[in-house]
Amino acid sequence: MNESLHKLMEVEELTPETFVLHFERNGFEFSPGQYVVLRDPETGEGREYSIYSSIHDNRLSFLIREVEGGDFSRLLRHLKPDSEIAIEGPRGFFVLDEQVLSGHPVLFIATGTGISPFHSFVRSYPDLNYRVLHGVHFSDEAYGRDAFKPYRFCLCTSRVEAGEYFGRVTFYLKENPVDPKTICYLCGNSGMIEEVSGILENYGISPENIRSEVFF
Ligand SMILES: Cc1cc2nc3c(=O)[nH]c(=O)nc-3n(C[C@H](O)[C@H](O)[C@H](O)COP(=O)(O)OP(=O)(O)OC[C@H]3O[C@@H](n4cnc5c(N)ncnc54)[C@H](O)[C@@H]3O)c2cc1C
Incomplete structure (x- = not known):
């Protein structure tokens, strides 16, 4: 399983519920359209998220909506810059031919x-x-x-x-x-x-x- 730790660089607020998390890319390779599993390195809990950034960016970014009553999106909502998340992947075949x-x-x-x-x-x-x-x-x-x-x-x-x-x-x-x-x-x-x-x-x-x- 391909998993690496990435430091959160910035939280970009878009609406009261929606935000973009920008992580250090650390050489992570992917094809546009793929997703990853973001995991809490302490508990191992995780969910799938599509990659929002481009293959040219030096950050790895995710667009996330905090859903009502949702445990993991709430955890992501409260991440602070410099905290680390485990990223597993990339996964998926939703790519351009x-x-x-x-x-x-x-x-x-x-x-x-x-x-x-x-x-x-x-x-x-x-x-x-x-x-x-x-x-x-x-x-x-x-x-x-x-x-x-x-x-x-x-x-x-x-x-x-x-x-x-x-x-x-x-x-x-x-x-x-x-x-x-x-x-x-x-x-x-x-x-x-x-x-x-x-x-x-x-x-x-x-x-x-x-x-x-x-x-x-
Ligand atoms: C391949 C894949 C890619 C995904 N990419 C993204 C992404 O880029 N951004 C993102 O925010 N979520 C994405 N999701 C959804 C994400 O994995 C989680 O399900 C979501 O963050 C809710 O997790 P939770 O633990 O907070 O709530 P849970 O308790 O797991 O879910 C609660 C309910 O929230 C609703 N829900 C789930 N996701 C969303 C959403 N995005 N918008 C509105 N309602 C939702 C569903 O009805 C779900 O039953 C993706 C899911 C898959 C399978």
Whole structure:
């Protein structure tokens, strides 16, 4: 098992519930889109987190939401700079293939913190031919929006009219057909992934071109 200790360099607050933890990278190698297990070195308790930073950054960063009643995300919320966490990995196959890296149109669809691997993709590979749909409740949850080119990014806010589209990503997709040749990457909660996959398949996108990472 590949596990190493990393010192926390900075806690970046984004919203009252959401924050980015920036750790020393210490030569940790990964492919954009992969995740790791962050572990409390004392108890061995851990959870999976997608890597938010790019392959070019000298820090290893994670976008985290403190969930109500959640033990591990609460522990991460209270980490202080200079404390250490064990990082196990990298893991996972939610990575870009040669076709996408060569400019084939790709659609990234995320809800909430599911934007994290897409942030790593576009920061690692600035020339991708991508569009992003990010589904959130409120506009302050457009985490890391600056990393995406404005004309490639569509924020779907479901609770207030504040983004590019008022409503859930599923409604957006039903109103805006997707070209059947598009390769699609989905990341977030399982309900969204199931519903969106059905919509995309109805547009003629083949199941092997619908790739997903389920957070919960
Ligand atoms: C492959 C993978 C990658 C992941 N990447 C991330 C990531 O980049 N950022 C991140 O914040 N979480 C991510 N998660 C979720 C993370 O592993 C934990 O489940 C989460 O931090 C909650 O842990 P907990 O112990 O605090 O609460 P738990 O008691 O384990 O979970 C409580 C409940 O919180 C809900 N929940 C879990 N994660 C989220 C979330 N992100 N947003 C809203 N509700 C949630 C679920 O309904 C869950 O049942 C990922 C999960 C997987 C499997």
